[in-house]
Amino acid sequence: MRPGRLAAIAATVLVTAACAAPSGVAGISTLPTTSPRALPSDTGEPSPSPSADRGEIDAATLKPSGEPSGAASPRPKVTPPEGDEPVRVPPPKVSRFTYAFPVKGCRVSYARQQLVLPKSTIWAGKGCAFVAPVGGVVHEVNASNRWTASTDHGADREGRFVSIIGDDGVRYLGGHLDAVAQGIRPGVRVSAGQVLGQVGDSGNAKGQGTNLYFALSWSTSSKYWWVRRGMVDPWTYLDAWLSGNPTLSPAARVSAVRAAVGATPPCRTLCASKPQKKPTRRPVPTQTGDPSDVRRG
Template sequence: MTYARKLLAGLPKSTIWAGKGCAFVAPIDGVVREVSTESKWKPDTDAGADREGRFVTIVGKDGVLYLGGHLYSVAPGLKPGARVKAGQRLGSIGNSGNALDTASNLYFGISWPTDSKYWWIRRGMVAPWTFLDAWRNGNRTLSPKQTVLNVRKQVGVLPKCTVLCVPKPVQTPDPQNAQNPPGDGAA
């Protein structure tokens, strides 16, 4: 397992490279907040709210929101409100959403709980690398809670979206500029 240690697309999140089907597990005891079992992302619109594809969020016992996206599948029966334990399988790593043309990976974001309509917060507000390193090295007690609180105090509870916010415009043909097809009788 490897992960990027830099801002990706200007976002403080991590892409954790792992084989398709590897387990995405709860990083902490908590409660499932959101579950998306369907990948709604379309390359022609590239809507920010859909970029993570299939995903699960949990609110940890530390009050932090953890996001795992680009999943191949979500654990059967996993629903919002379900209590989960650290290490419990939440899904299988894949390449759904805007990761369709990449190797399997886990989109991992850390933020604070908000209404799902504020998807740009869900996708990551705190750089996760310090915490990923600590957890990988056996320090399961290091929580991003204080860092999350500091960032939230700095940017506000509902900051405006600043990166990859607007979907691509849908191209529709302009009938005024359409060429007449051959054989349509136009002179």
């Protein structure tokens, strides 16, 4: 056979093989080894959810619940059993004393920051009851209002006041009173909540609104009046006695301050009275001779 004839036959065989193979590289099959999965449109069955083979997620723990989706009926709603109201537990007792808020039977408001002295101004209506914060003995009583604006004596600024020495060792002062209760005098035994006087505006509270000057300190002689008017901030204890814990005691704090400053520290704030002006003595005219003796010129 002629060489040209053989070359033509070989070319025809190669072209036939190439056309019979699927698209791709000649001689390399691109057919899948397994039959393809039918599409949903081919079978009419819904496509499985991506999480169909996983359990439900617990919303509380964000972990699988262990129960496959749709495998069981919906869980029944849990109804908690009926019960009594919660039991109110009283605050812990932090001292052996029971305290009373110093104003009784009236709406009050009071300062919770130190302005000039460590004391609190308890705003209340005129005539509201000032009561003993704790059981104790009456220490000092001033039933008269000796304060005047012209002198502004420090010892008189609280006007009418009552102080007691509590069984906890703390001195409690209530000032600016309108009146002192009957029978309240030094040495008288009182109990927590007992009326000592009525709220007013005596002393330098005149014209400033009725209020109770309330202060904590320790027992001293009356000549150390600046100790009596307050040495420890009282509002933490007022808060507790009014709406928190009636056994919160200021005794430890008062004792610590006394140890730090001494029993009779010197006065350093609002100590001086106003200087007194001595009255000017005017000469009194005197007569010399008999006024009826008139000499005519």
